Amino acid sequence: DIVPSFGDKSAPDTRAEAGPYDESEANPVRPYIDLGAIKVLPREGLNLRLEVEEQSKQIVAVGLDYADSTLQVQAFAAPRSGGLWDETRAQLLEQVRQQGGRAEEREGALGTELLAEVPTAVDGGAPIKRLARFVGVDGPRWFLRGVIGGAAANDPIAAER
Template identity: 30%
Template structure:
């Protein structure tokens, strides 16, 4: 939605759309914000951003698909409204029907030195021709701020050219 205000979460700027709820997820020790989740009419879109020169969407997609399959789930690429995405079914908990695991749709977008991943559950997993694809449209409007929270310290690993491929871009609570 053009002209929409953006919620400043540090490493991400999220559109403030009508009937969309934003939740922040924290964890780790010390506790820190790990992801932002947007909810709209039963659809849940979890957003996480990463920085690094080799964390590109094609590579991450292949690794994710391999990981799901190694765990006994199913995963495949498909072309969505904004590029290649992943559609998968994770394996169910032990003792349950192996086909009864959760269905996911994973979206990806990259820019210079960053990757944005969106994990979708709910009605927008498989939007039909009569269903607006809220998740993909919202995902396309998210702004990534790759330099947020970057420390300027020099490390021996950086001097040797070792770059972490999945360094999360930190988030903060809105002001």
């Protein structure tokens, strides 16, 4: 079993050059789509979906669809002193296993990530297992969590796009 070390910030070594960026680090000349806590660089063929909490009408996640892949991104406030990804990843690992799925940690472009087979209910049939890749990045005072589905969940070439 994996024993995570809690409290350390988790971010890719290339975050300063390749992102995700803190608002203070982003190029102010580039034309970002401003979604509040998340800003997205537009790209040909990229479709955005806003996931809204019904009662508060607050945006809780942004869905990005590109080619045969999807990315759901959520932004959270975080302490300056420590990171949230290690603890969040351990909780996700436990949740997936409790649901009857499988998950394993591996190293990816954004650091340690979780590759999971998650049971998904199908109308009128037996549940199927859906492949999902969970990624997280701790920023200066924020934490981004992403869930990647479709081709980019396990295909490095699709993920690079």
